[in-house]
Amino acid sequence: MSSARLSNISSTQNCIKVYVQRDYSQGTLVRFQTHLPDELIDKLELSAFQYTVNQLNNFFEEAESTSCKTYCQGCCACLTAYLMFICVESHYEKVLKKVARFVTEQNEKIYAPRGLLLVNPAERGLRVIEILIINQPVISRA
Amino acid sequence: MSHATKKWEVFPGRNKFCFDGKIIMGPDVTIFYINIFLIVGTTLLFIIFECPYLTVKVSPFIPVITLLLFIFVMSTLLKTSFTDPGIIPRATADEALYTEKQIKITACGDVSADRPPPRTKEIFIRGQSVKLKYCFTCKIFRPPRASHCSLCDNCVDHFDHHCPWVGNCVGRRNYRYFYLFTVALSFYIAFVFICTCIHLYFLSENRVVVEAVKDSPASVIVLLVTFFSCWSVFGLAVFHTYLAASNQTTNEDIKGSFSNKRGGSSRNPYTSGNGCSNCCYVLCGPFSPSLIDREGFITPDLVEKNIINERQPTKMNTSTYVSSNTATVHYPWNGMKSYPVMNQSQKMQSSVIPGQQFNKQIFIEKSSPTSLDDGNLYSKRRPVMYEKVDEQTEQNSKLFQKKNQLEIDISKLDLDLDDIETPSSFVDNKNTLCLEPLSASKLKLLHDTTMIESALDLDSLEESTSSVGANSHAGLIKNKHMI
Numbered sequence: 180m181s182s183a184r185l186s187n188i189s190s191t192q193n194c195i196k197v198y199v200q201r202d203y204s205q206g207t208l209v210r211f212q213t214h215l216p217d218e219l220i221d222k223l224e225l226s227a228f229q230y231t232v233n234q235l236n237n238f239f240e241e242a243e244s245t246s247c248k249t250y251c252q253g254c255c256a257c258l259t260a261y262l263m264f265i266c267v268e269s270h271y272e273k274v275l276k277k278v279a280r281f282v283t284e285q286n287e288k289i290y291a292p293r294g295l296l297l298v299n300p301a302e303r304g305l306r307v308i309e310i311l312i313i314n315q316p317v318i319s320r321a
Numbered sequence: 322m323s324h325a326t327k328k329w330e331v332f333p334g335r336n337k338f339c340f341d342g343k344i345i346m347g348p349d350v351t352i353f354y355i356n357i358f359l360i361v362g363t364t365l366l367f368i369i370f371e372c373p374y375l376t377v378k379v380s381p382f383i384p385v386i387t388l389l390l391f392i393f394v395m396s397t398l399l400k401t402s403f404t405d406p407g408i409i410p411r412a413t414a415d416e417a418l419y420t421e422k423q424i425k426i427t428a429c430g431d432v433s434a435d436r437p438p439p440r441t442k443e444i445f446i447r448g449q450s451v452k453l454k455y456c457f458t459c460k461i462f463r464p465p466r467a468s469h470c471s472l473c474d475n476c477v478d479h480f481d482h483h484c485p486w487v488g489n490c491v492g493r494r495n496y497r498y499f500y501l502f503t504v505a506l507s508f509y510i511a512f513v514f515i516c517t518c519i520h521l522y523f524l525s526e527n528r529v530v531v532e533a534v535k536d537s538p539a540s541v542i543v544l545l546v547t548f549f550s551c552w553s554v555f556g557l558a559v560f561h562t563y564l565a566a567s568n569q570t571t572n573e574d575i576k577g578s579f580s581n582k583r584g585g586s587s588r589n590p591y592t593s594g595n596g597c598s599n600c601c602y603v604l605c606g607p608f609s610p611s612l613i614d615r616e617g618f619i620t621p622d623l624v625e626k627n628i629i630n631e632r633q634p635t636k637m638n639t640s641t642y643v644s645s646n647t648a649t650v651h652y653p654w655n656g657m658k659s660y661p662v663m664n665q666s667q668k669m670q671s672s673v674i675p676g677q678q679f680n681k682q683i684f685i686e687k688s689s690p691t692s693l694d695d696g697n698l699y700s701k702r703r704p705v706m707y708e709k710v711d712e713q714t715e716q717n718s719k720l721f722q723k724k725n726q727l728e729i730d731i732s733k734l735d736l737d738l739d740d741i742e743t744p745s746s747f748v749d750n751k752n753t754l755c756l757e758p759l760s761a762s763k764l765k766l767l768h769d770t771t772m773i774e775s776a777l778d779l780d781s782l783e784e785s786t787s788s789v790g791a792n793s794h795a796g797l798i799k800n801k802h803m804i
């Protein structure tokens with residue numbers, strides 16, 4: 180449902196888009212700022228927004244953390260001369276799928292009822308979280 | 322629509338794609354093919370002419386080890402070349418517009434309106450100040466450690482260097498393969514070299530060496546190839562072991578981003594502090610995904626919005642394009658100066674950046690372009706950009722005089738100070754190296770023969786100077802207080 184709807188909605192050219200930037204204060208891990216953008220203040224509760232961002236941050240921390248499992252996977256892959264990834268999914272990819280599911284779920288529960296749309300950060304190169312304000316066109320067309 | 326367009330077909334950089342986007346490579350792969358030819362050719366000679374003898378005389382394991390090493394070397398090499406190095410996708414038109422707005426908002430806050438907003442953003446990474454530079458091609462603030470590859474025309478995360486030998490950028494996603502490739506290749510070369518020596522030694526028993534050589538001329542070829550390649554490959558492997566252990570990139574090492582020479586305040590904020598765990602992270606850390614989704618399909622609205630907008634600016638973002646194509650540099654002593662920001666190819670042809678009193682010239686050491694290979698590049702690359710030091714010190718003192726007269730707000734001096742402060746650190750290098758200014762034609766020649774500009778990473782030269790800014794800045798503030 181989400182992808183079809185997403186392309187539908189994003190074809191409406193003139194909606195405001197808000198971008199949540201990366202937070203580099205703890206290194207180059209993927210983290211996003213939990214500061215609510217001004218444009219969203221009257222549209223979204225701070226707690227809901229922070230929950231989403233914190234949850235995303237946790238996902239990416241899980242993806243990039245160096246647990247025993249990731250080390251094992253790295254070593255195995257090295258021993259098979261990296262031919263392993265032809266058939267096995269990497270830990271990061273699994274987490275990205277979780278992120279996609281989470282974004283869809285958040286859209287259904289929180290963002291869509293408020294006329295907002297959360298775009299999966301993976302679709303924006305993990306640089307920003309894009310939030311579309313759908314029911315408020317920049318230029319109102321007659 | 323009979324043929325659905327995939328995203329790689331409209332990819333904005335200069336990368337090459339094969340097999341319907343499954344494989345991504347750098348724009349020029351000639352040297353990569355030469356590299357493969359050398360490795361495969363030498364291996365074939367070794368297997369045909371050396372192995373049968375050594376299997377009988379020394380050990381039956383020799384062909385097995387050879388084969389294993391060869392497979393590992395080739396797989397890491399191909400993996401390095403065919404993997405997306407960590408290209409950061411360019412901003413969509415909307416995001417670029419938003420960033421532009423954001424820049425203006427922050428600029429209005431602290432600088433007078435007639436001055437164009439600065440194109441850097443200061444952030445703190447674990448308490449260490451880092452300047453993010455705006456990329457005019459990708460329309461993003463480059464993430465820390467990312468740099469724009471002038472050959473591929475893309476910002477690459479954790480940019481190490483563009484290696485012509487593997488025909489691709491080396492960055493976040495393929496650094497581990499590249500590192501393993503250099504290490505495995507060193508072992509392989511050493512192994513082949515020693516085996517060939519043993520072969521020749523056995524052949525020349527009770528004879529003159531010349532006769533042994535006549536018996537097996539292939540050994541001489543193998544010996545020569547391995548002997549001449551081993552130095553640069555060993556050097557490379559050792560250098561990258563050092564980099565991996567200290568969690569730096571070649572790019573940062575060349576620029577001396579974290580050197581202690583400049584006041585010691587710029588430590589590396591990315592290292593975990595432990596060489597071993599840094600190495601482990603490089604080798605066994607998480608596999609970050611490719612962000613460019615090259616096999617995804619293009620939807621019509623995507624084309625409409627992002628790609629077309631990017632190539633031919635529409636009415637809506639004309640202002641963005643105008644302002645992003647000219648950068649204004651403010652020198653306090655000769656007023657505002659505006660010049661077009663050139664793209665890489667233009668930069669190559671005119672190495673002198675306009676400016677009347679402040680002609681910046683790019684110098685490069687005298688060395689025969691053809692002898693530049695990766696290994697010795699590292700040792701030579703460091704002093705890449707100089708400015709006329711004598712003139713600079715003059716300029717420096719001039720600046721100080723003027724500064725005292727005008728009492729300019731220190732915070733506005735940002736850009737200018739960076740430009741002046743850097744050369745002083747290169748003063749000691751100046752005497753030891755033979756320098757000559759690089760003319761446009763020479764640059765062109767270098768470009769055609771060695772792709773050296775990939776190593777120089779011209780786009781971020783300014784960045785390198787600005788990364789020093791924090792220190793010099795602080796120093797100046799101190800100076801000012803003393804005055």
Ligand SMILES: [Zn+2]
Nearest residue numbers: 456459469476
């Ligand atoms: Zn770029």
Ligand SMILES: [Zn+2]
Nearest residue numbers: 470473483490
């Ligand atoms: Zn490149």
